[in-house]
Amino acid sequence: MAAEERPKPSRLPSHFLPDREVHVIISTHSGNHEAQSYYSDTLHGYLTDHVPHLELRKNYFVHTTTSLTSITELTSKLFLFNAKKGVKNTIILLSGDGGMVDIVNAMTTTLQREVDDNRPPSIFFKPIIVLFPLGTANALCHSAGIIARDPLKVMMTGRAKPLPQFEVRFSRAARLVADEGRKRLEFNEPGFPEEGKEASGELGYYDPEGHVRVYGCVVFSWGLHASLVAFSDTEEMRKHGVERFRMAAGQLLEEGHVYSGTVKYKTERGGEWLVLQHKSGSGSDADGDKKHKYILATLVSNLEEKFCISPHSKPLDGTLRLVAIGNQPSDTAVKILTLAYEQGKHVEEMREFVTYHEIDSLRIDFNENDEKWRQICIDGKIVAIEEGGWVEVRKMPTTGVDGRRVVELVC
Structure with a gap:
Protein backbone atom coordinates (compact mmCIF):
# COMPACT_ATOMS: atom_id res chain seq x y z
CA MET A 1 0.00 0.00 0.00
CA GLN A 165 -26.23 -7.24 4.85
CA PHE A 166 -27.74 -10.25 6.55
CA GLU A 167 -29.77 -10.46 9.75
CA VAL A 168 -29.23 -13.05 12.47
CA ARG A 169 -32.01 -13.82 14.95
CA PHE A 170 -31.59 -16.18 17.86
CA SER A 171 -33.19 -17.41 21.06
CA ARG A 172 -33.36 -15.09 24.05
CA ALA A 173 -30.70 -16.64 26.28
CA ALA A 174 -27.91 -16.22 23.69
CA ARG A 175 -24.88 -14.30 24.93
CA LEU A 176 -21.96 -12.52 23.28
CA VAL A 177 -18.63 -14.20 24.06
CA ALA A 178 -15.96 -11.67 25.07
CA ASP A 179 -12.58 -11.26 26.78
CA GLU A 180 -10.96 -14.27 25.10
CA GLY A 181 -13.89 -16.50 25.98
CA ARG A 182 -13.97 -15.61 29.67
CA LYS A 183 -17.08 -13.39 29.63
CA ARG A 184 -20.67 -13.74 28.45
CA LEU A 185 -22.36 -10.38 27.73
CA GLU A 186 -26.09 -9.82 27.54
CA PHE A 187 -27.68 -8.11 24.56
CA ASN A 188 -29.59 -4.86 24.72
CA GLU A 189 -33.17 -3.87 25.32
CA PRO A 190 -34.85 -1.13 27.40
CA GLY A 191 -34.20 -1.99 31.04
CA PHE A 192 -31.84 -4.78 30.05
CA PRO A 193 -29.37 -6.11 31.14
CA GLU A 194 -30.07 -6.51 34.82
CA GLU A 195 -28.35 -4.11 37.19
CA GLY A 196 -24.72 -4.97 37.76
CA LYS A 197 -24.34 -7.04 34.58
CA GLU A 198 -22.34 -6.14 31.48
CA ALA A 199 -24.00 -5.55 28.12
CA SER A 200 -22.75 -5.98 24.58
CA GLY A 201 -22.85 -2.30 23.55
CA GLU A 202 -24.66 -1.68 20.26
CA LEU A 203 -24.28 -5.24 18.98
CA GLY A 204 -27.81 -6.51 18.69
CA TYR A 205 -31.11 -5.81 20.37
CA TYR A 206 -34.27 -7.59 21.49
CA ASP A 207 -37.16 -7.39 19.04
CA PRO A 208 -40.81 -7.20 20.17
CA GLU A 209 -41.00 -11.00 20.15
CA GLY A 210 -38.14 -11.23 22.65
CA HIS A 211 -35.56 -12.57 20.19
CA VAL A 212 -32.08 -11.13 19.76
CA ARG A 213 -31.24 -9.63 16.34
CA VAL A 214 -27.71 -8.92 15.11
CA TYR A 215 -26.51 -7.78 11.68
CA GLY A 216 -23.56 -8.81 9.52
CA CYS A 217 -22.04 -8.15 6.12
CA VAL A 218 -19.43 -10.90 5.69
CA VAL A 219 -20.09 -14.40 7.05
CA PHE A 220 -22.16 -16.48 9.47
CA SER A 221 -20.96 -19.91 10.56
CA TRP A 222 -21.38 -22.84 12.91
CA GLY A 223 -19.13 -25.85 13.20
CA LEU A 224 -15.46 -25.92 12.33
CA HIS A 225 -15.20 -22.32 11.10
CA ALA A 226 -16.94 -20.81 14.14
CA SER A 227 -14.92 -22.95 16.53
CA LEU A 228 -11.56 -22.05 15.00
CA VAL A 229 -12.42 -18.33 15.18
CA ALA A 230 -13.46 -18.71 18.82
CA PHE A 231 -10.48 -20.85 19.83
CA SER A 232 -7.94 -18.59 18.10
CA ASP A 233 -9.27 -15.35 19.61
CA THR A 234 -6.55 -14.90 22.22
CA GLU A 235 -3.74 -12.39 22.48
CA GLU A 236 -1.17 -15.16 22.11
CA MET A 237 -2.80 -16.64 19.00
CA ARG A 238 -3.34 -13.21 17.41
CA LYS A 239 0.43 -12.77 17.31
CA HIS A 240 0.45 -15.33 14.48
CA GLY A 241 -1.82 -13.22 12.24
CA VAL A 242 -3.93 -15.14 9.74
CA GLU A 243 -1.89 -18.29 10.44
CA ARG A 244 -3.74 -18.57 13.77
CA PHE A 245 -6.81 -19.84 11.91
CA ARG A 246 -4.88 -22.72 10.35
CA MET A 247 -3.33 -23.55 13.73
CA ALA A 248 -6.74 -23.70 15.40
CA ALA A 249 -8.21 -25.70 12.50
CA GLY A 250 -5.47 -28.29 12.86
CA GLN A 251 -6.23 -28.75 16.55
CA LEU A 252 -9.97 -29.02 15.94
CA LEU A 253 -9.62 -31.50 13.08
CA GLU A 254 -7.40 -33.66 15.25
CA GLU A 255 -10.08 -33.62 17.94
CA GLY A 256 -12.60 -34.63 15.27
CA HIS A 257 -15.81 -33.35 16.86
CA VAL A 258 -19.00 -33.79 14.83
CA TYR A 259 -21.55 -31.04 15.45
CA SER A 260 -25.11 -32.12 16.22
CA GLY A 261 -28.23 -30.19 15.24
CA THR A 262 -30.94 -29.80 12.62
CA VAL A 263 -30.11 -27.43 9.76
CA LYS A 264 -32.80 -26.05 7.45
CA TYR A 265 -32.75 -23.46 4.69
CA LYS A 266 -35.01 -21.51 2.33
CA THR A 267 -34.14 -20.76 -1.26
CA GLU A 268 -36.51 -17.78 -1.50
CA ARG A 269 -38.25 -15.32 0.80
CA GLY A 270 -41.49 -16.79 2.08
CA GLY A 271 -40.60 -20.29 0.89
CA GLU A 272 -40.72 -23.51 2.86
CA TRP A 273 -37.95 -24.68 5.17
CA LEU A 274 -35.96 -27.52 3.59
CA VAL A 275 -33.91 -29.89 5.75
CA LEU A 276 -30.27 -29.86 4.71
CA GLN A 277 -29.39 -33.22 3.14
CA HIS A 278 -25.64 -33.71 3.21
CA LYS A 279 -23.84 -35.40 0.33
CA SER A 280 -21.88 -38.63 -0.06
CA GLY A 281 -22.07 -40.82 2.98
CA SER A 282 -22.94 -38.08 5.45
CA GLY A 283 -26.35 -39.67 5.94
CA SER A 284 -25.14 -43.21 6.42
CA ASP A 285 -27.18 -43.61 9.62
CA ALA A 286 -30.56 -42.43 10.86
CA ASP A 287 -29.10 -39.24 12.32
CA GLY A 288 -26.77 -38.55 9.40
CA ASP A 289 -28.40 -35.27 8.40
CA LYS A 290 -28.17 -34.01 11.99
CA LYS A 291 -24.39 -34.41 12.04
CA HIS A 292 -22.23 -31.66 10.59
CA LYS A 293 -18.63 -30.58 10.18
CA TYR A 294 -18.96 -27.17 8.55
CA ILE A 295 -21.98 -24.85 8.12
CA LEU A 296 -21.36 -21.42 6.61
CA ALA A 297 -23.46 -18.70 4.94
CA THR A 298 -21.48 -15.97 3.20
CA LEU A 299 -21.96 -12.72 1.29
CA VAL A 300 -18.31 -12.67 0.18
CA SER A 301 -16.03 -14.88 -1.87
CA ASN A 302 -12.82 -14.83 0.18
CA LEU A 303 -12.45 -15.12 3.94
CA GLU A 304 -8.70 -14.57 3.56
CA GLU A 305 -6.53 -13.52 0.62
CA LYS A 306 -6.28 -17.04 -0.82
CA PHE A 307 -9.10 -18.80 1.05
CA CYS A 308 -11.87 -18.64 -1.56
CA ILE A 309 -14.78 -20.32 0.18
CA SER A 310 -17.42 -19.11 -2.33
CA PRO A 311 -15.95 -18.77 -5.84
CA HIS A 312 -19.30 -17.86 -7.43
CA SER A 313 -19.75 -14.77 -5.23
CA LYS A 314 -19.13 -11.43 -6.94
CA PRO A 315 -18.21 -8.15 -5.21
CA LEU A 316 -21.20 -6.76 -3.30
CA ASP A 317 -23.72 -8.77 -5.37
CA GLY A 318 -25.93 -9.35 -2.33
CA THR A 319 -26.09 -13.11 -2.85
CA LEU A 320 -26.06 -15.28 0.28
CA ARG A 321 -24.49 -18.68 -0.36
CA LEU A 322 -24.44 -21.81 1.78
CA VAL A 323 -21.31 -23.94 2.10
CA ALA A 324 -21.86 -27.14 4.09
CA ILE A 325 -19.91 -30.30 4.87
CA GLY A 326 -21.49 -33.23 6.67
CA ASN A 327 -20.03 -35.92 8.91
CA GLN A 328 -16.87 -36.47 6.90
CA PRO A 329 -13.56 -37.86 8.22
CA SER A 330 -11.01 -35.24 9.17
CA ASP A 331 -8.73 -36.11 6.24
CA THR A 332 -11.61 -35.47 3.81
CA ALA A 333 -12.40 -32.16 5.51
CA VAL A 334 -8.73 -31.17 5.26
CA LYS A 335 -8.69 -31.95 1.54
CA ILE A 336 -11.85 -29.90 0.97
CA LEU A 337 -10.56 -26.86 2.84
CA THR A 338 -7.13 -27.14 1.22
CA LEU A 339 -8.76 -26.91 -2.21
CA ALA A 340 -10.51 -23.73 -1.08
CA TYR A 341 -7.02 -22.19 -0.99
CA GLU A 342 -6.64 -23.14 -4.66
CA GLN A 343 -9.06 -20.59 -6.11
CA GLY A 344 -12.11 -22.29 -4.63
CA LYS A 345 -11.65 -25.64 -6.37
CA HIS A 346 -13.41 -27.47 -3.52
CA VAL A 347 -16.89 -26.70 -4.88
CA GLU A 348 -16.13 -28.55 -8.13
CA GLU A 349 -13.45 -31.14 -7.35
CA MET A 350 -15.13 -32.17 -4.07
CA ARG A 351 -18.72 -31.48 -5.05
CA GLU A 352 -19.78 -34.97 -3.99
CA PHE A 353 -18.94 -33.91 -0.41
CA VAL A 354 -19.78 -30.17 -0.41
CA THR A 355 -23.21 -28.57 -0.48
CA TYR A 356 -22.89 -25.19 -2.20
CA HIS A 357 -25.75 -23.06 -3.48
CA GLU A 358 -27.60 -19.77 -3.09
CA ILE A 359 -30.04 -19.42 -0.19
CA ASP A 360 -32.33 -16.80 1.29
CA SER A 361 -32.40 -18.05 4.89
CA LEU A 362 -30.79 -20.60 7.20
CA ARG A 363 -31.96 -22.07 10.52
CA ILE A 364 -30.12 -24.24 13.05
CA ASP A 365 -31.71 -26.01 16.04
CA PHE A 366 -28.86 -27.08 18.30
CA ASN A 367 -28.48 -30.51 19.91
CA GLU A 368 -25.21 -30.10 21.78
CA ASN A 369 -24.68 -30.40 25.55
CA ASP A 370 -21.34 -28.58 25.67
CA GLU A 371 -21.57 -24.82 25.09
CA LYS A 372 -18.34 -24.65 23.12
CA TRP A 373 -20.01 -26.61 20.31
CA ARG A 374 -23.01 -24.25 20.34
CA GLN A 375 -20.97 -21.16 19.52
CA ILE A 376 -21.69 -19.37 16.24
CA CYS A 377 -19.59 -16.80 14.39
CA ILE A 378 -21.04 -13.56 12.99
CA ASP A 379 -18.35 -11.63 11.12
CA GLY A 380 -15.70 -12.63 13.64
CA LYS A 381 -17.84 -12.09 16.74
CA ILE A 382 -18.75 -15.20 18.74
CA VAL A 383 -22.20 -15.80 20.22
CA ALA A 384 -22.99 -18.71 22.56
CA ILE A 385 -26.46 -20.22 22.12
CA GLU A 386 -28.18 -21.80 25.12
CA GLU A 387 -28.82 -25.54 25.28
CA GLY A 388 -31.85 -26.35 23.14
CA GLY A 389 -31.62 -22.94 21.47
CA TRP A 390 -31.78 -21.93 17.82
CA VAL A 391 -30.54 -19.36 15.32
CA GLU A 392 -31.88 -18.04 12.01
CA VAL A 393 -30.00 -16.10 9.32
CA ARG A 394 -31.62 -14.28 6.42
CA LYS A 395 -30.40 -12.13 3.58
CA MET A 396 -31.60 -8.54 3.70
CA PRO A 397 -33.37 -7.48 0.49
CA THR A 398 -32.29 -4.38 -1.39
CA THR A 399 -35.68 -2.67 -1.50
CA GLY A 400 -39.07 -2.63 0.18
CA VAL A 401 -40.05 -2.48 3.82
Missing part, protein backbone atom coordinates in the same frame (compact mmCIF):
# COMPACT_ATOMS: atom_id res chain seq x y z
CA ALA A 2 2.92 2.36 -0.59
CA ALA A 3 2.07 5.75 -2.05
CA GLU A 4 4.97 6.40 -4.41
CA GLU A 5 4.50 7.46 -8.04
CA ARG A 6 0.74 7.10 -8.29
CA PRO A 7 -0.81 9.41 -10.87
CA LYS A 8 -3.16 12.02 -9.49
CA PRO A 9 -6.77 11.73 -10.65
CA SER A 10 -7.93 14.54 -12.91
CA ARG A 11 -10.75 15.38 -10.52
CA LEU A 12 -11.82 14.51 -7.01
CA PRO A 13 -14.15 11.56 -6.47
CA SER A 14 -17.59 12.52 -5.23
CA HIS A 15 -16.88 11.22 -1.71
CA PHE A 16 -14.19 13.91 -1.29
CA LEU A 17 -16.17 16.90 -2.53
CA PRO A 18 -16.29 19.90 -0.16
CA ASP A 19 -19.92 19.29 0.83
CA ARG A 20 -18.96 16.14 2.75
CA GLU A 21 -17.57 15.66 6.24
CA VAL A 22 -14.48 13.45 6.05
CA HIS A 23 -13.68 11.28 9.08
CA VAL A 24 -10.58 9.11 9.41
CA ILE A 25 -10.87 6.26 11.94
CA ILE A 26 -7.58 4.73 13.09
CA SER A 27 -8.38 1.38 14.70
CA THR A 28 -5.43 0.82 17.00
CA HIS A 29 -6.39 -2.74 18.03
CA SER A 30 -7.00 -4.17 14.54
CA GLY A 31 -4.73 -6.84 13.07
CA ASN A 32 -1.08 -6.28 13.92
CA HIS A 33 -1.76 -2.79 15.34
CA GLU A 34 -0.35 -1.04 12.25
CA ALA A 35 -3.17 1.43 11.55
CA GLN A 36 -1.55 4.40 13.29
CA SER A 37 1.81 3.98 11.57
CA TYR A 38 0.12 3.49 8.19
CA TYR A 39 -1.81 6.72 8.61
CA SER A 40 1.27 8.65 9.76
CA ASP A 41 3.72 7.22 7.22
CA THR A 42 1.55 6.82 4.12
CA LEU A 43 -2.08 7.89 4.14
CA HIS A 44 -1.74 11.33 5.72
CA GLY A 45 0.79 12.50 3.15
CA TYR A 46 -1.16 10.93 0.30
CA LEU A 47 -4.35 12.73 1.30
CA THR A 48 -2.49 16.01 1.67
CA ASP A 49 -1.06 15.60 -1.83
CA HIS A 50 -4.17 14.31 -3.61
CA VAL A 51 -7.08 16.05 -1.86
CA PRO A 52 -6.20 19.77 -1.89
CA HIS A 53 -7.03 21.80 1.22
CA LEU A 54 -8.54 18.77 2.98
CA GLU A 55 -6.84 19.54 6.28
CA LEU A 56 -7.84 23.21 6.01
CA ARG A 57 -11.50 22.28 5.93
CA LYS A 58 -13.58 22.58 9.06
CA ASN A 59 -15.19 19.25 8.19
CA TYR A 60 -12.09 17.01 8.32
CA PHE A 61 -11.66 14.91 11.47
CA VAL A 62 -9.29 12.17 12.68
CA HIS A 63 -10.46 9.69 15.34
CA THR A 64 -8.17 7.21 17.09
CA THR A 65 -9.82 4.31 18.87
CA THR A 66 -9.15 3.91 22.57
CA SER A 67 -11.24 0.80 23.24
CA LEU A 68 -13.00 -2.07 21.49
CA THR A 69 -16.24 -0.04 21.51
CA SER A 70 -14.84 3.23 20.10
CA ILE A 71 -16.14 2.68 16.54
CA THR A 72 -19.56 1.63 17.83
CA GLU A 73 -19.78 4.76 19.99
CA LEU A 74 -18.67 7.04 17.15
CA THR A 75 -21.29 5.53 14.88
CA SER A 76 -24.16 5.80 17.35
CA LYS A 77 -23.37 9.30 18.57
CA LEU A 78 -21.99 10.95 15.42
CA PHE A 79 -22.36 9.15 12.08
CA LEU A 80 -25.96 8.04 12.60
CA PHE A 81 -26.92 11.47 13.94
CA ASN A 82 -25.37 13.10 10.86
CA ALA A 83 -27.07 10.68 8.46
CA LYS A 84 -30.50 11.45 9.89
CA LYS A 85 -29.83 15.21 9.73
CA GLY A 86 -28.85 15.10 6.07
CA VAL A 87 -25.10 15.49 6.65
CA LYS A 88 -22.96 13.65 4.10
CA ASN A 89 -20.23 11.56 5.74
CA THR A 90 -17.17 9.94 4.19
CA ILE A 91 -15.44 7.56 6.60
CA ILE A 92 -11.87 6.45 5.87
CA LEU A 93 -11.67 3.30 7.96
CA LEU A 94 -8.26 1.88 8.87
CA SER A 95 -9.44 -1.40 10.30
CA GLY A 96 -10.28 -5.01 9.62
CA ASP A 97 -13.72 -6.39 8.89
CA GLY A 98 -14.66 -5.84 12.53
CA GLY A 99 -14.69 -2.06 12.16
CA MET A 100 -17.12 -2.26 9.26
CA VAL A 101 -19.30 -4.70 11.19
CA ASP A 102 -19.36 -2.35 14.20
CA ILE A 103 -20.62 0.49 11.99
CA VAL A 104 -23.26 -1.67 10.27
CA ASN A 105 -24.52 -3.09 13.56
CA ALA A 106 -24.61 0.19 15.45
CA MET A 107 -26.51 1.97 12.68
CA THR A 108 -28.99 -0.81 11.94
CA THR A 109 -29.61 -1.68 15.59
CA THR A 110 -30.23 1.93 16.60
CA LEU A 111 -32.54 2.52 13.65
CA GLN A 112 -34.50 -0.60 14.58
CA ARG A 113 -34.98 0.64 18.13
CA GLU A 114 -36.18 4.05 17.00
CA VAL A 115 -38.75 3.12 14.35
CA ASP A 116 -41.62 0.66 14.19
CA ASP A 117 -40.88 -0.46 10.65
CA ASN A 118 -37.58 -1.57 9.13
CA ARG A 119 -36.87 1.43 6.91
CA PRO A 120 -34.36 4.18 7.54
CA PRO A 121 -35.88 7.63 8.15
CA SER A 122 -37.04 9.58 5.09
CA ILE A 123 -33.96 11.80 5.44
CA PHE A 124 -31.02 9.44 5.64
CA PHE A 125 -27.68 10.00 3.93
CA LYS A 126 -25.79 6.73 3.93
CA PRO A 127 -22.17 7.17 5.02
CA ILE A 128 -19.64 6.26 2.34
CA ILE A 129 -16.81 4.11 3.67
CA VAL A 130 -13.31 3.90 2.25
CA LEU A 131 -11.88 0.72 3.78
CA PHE A 132 -8.17 0.04 4.25
CA PRO A 133 -7.12 -3.56 5.08
CA LEU A 134 -5.52 -3.17 8.49
CA GLY A 135 -7.11 -6.25 10.04
CA THR A 136 -6.11 -9.92 10.11
CA ALA A 137 -8.12 -11.64 7.37
CA ASN A 138 -9.60 -8.56 5.60
CA ALA A 139 -12.33 -10.59 3.90
CA LEU A 140 -14.26 -7.57 2.63
CA CYS A 141 -11.22 -5.93 1.06
CA HIS A 142 -10.10 -9.14 -0.63
CA SER A 143 -13.59 -10.03 -1.86
CA ALA A 144 -14.34 -6.53 -3.16
CA GLY A 145 -11.05 -6.37 -5.07
CA ILE A 146 -9.75 -3.46 -2.99
CA ILE A 147 -6.39 -5.03 -2.19
CA ALA A 148 -5.80 -6.41 -5.69
CA ARG A 149 -6.41 -2.97 -7.20
CA ASP A 150 -4.47 -1.07 -4.47
CA PRO A 151 -6.47 0.58 -1.64
CA LEU A 152 -5.07 4.05 -2.35
CA LYS A 153 -6.03 3.83 -6.01
CA VAL A 154 -9.48 2.54 -5.09
CA MET A 155 -9.93 5.47 -2.70
CA MET A 156 -9.37 7.96 -5.52
CA THR A 157 -10.96 6.14 -8.48
CA GLY A 158 -13.49 3.71 -6.99
CA ARG A 159 -17.24 4.17 -6.78
CA ALA A 160 -19.47 3.84 -3.73
CA LYS A 161 -21.85 0.86 -3.80
CA PRO A 162 -24.47 -0.21 -1.23
CA LEU A 163 -23.08 -2.82 1.17
CA PRO A 164 -25.26 -5.96 1.41
CA ASP A 402 -37.30 -4.99 4.71
CA GLY A 403 -34.64 -3.23 2.66
CA ARG A 404 -31.65 -2.15 4.76
CA ARG A 405 -28.37 -1.03 3.34
CA VAL A 406 -27.15 1.57 5.76
CA VAL A 407 -23.67 2.25 4.34
CA GLU A 408 -21.89 2.30 0.99
CA LEU A 409 -18.41 0.91 0.31
CA VAL A 410 -15.96 2.39 -2.19
CA CYS A 411 -14.63 -0.38 -4.42
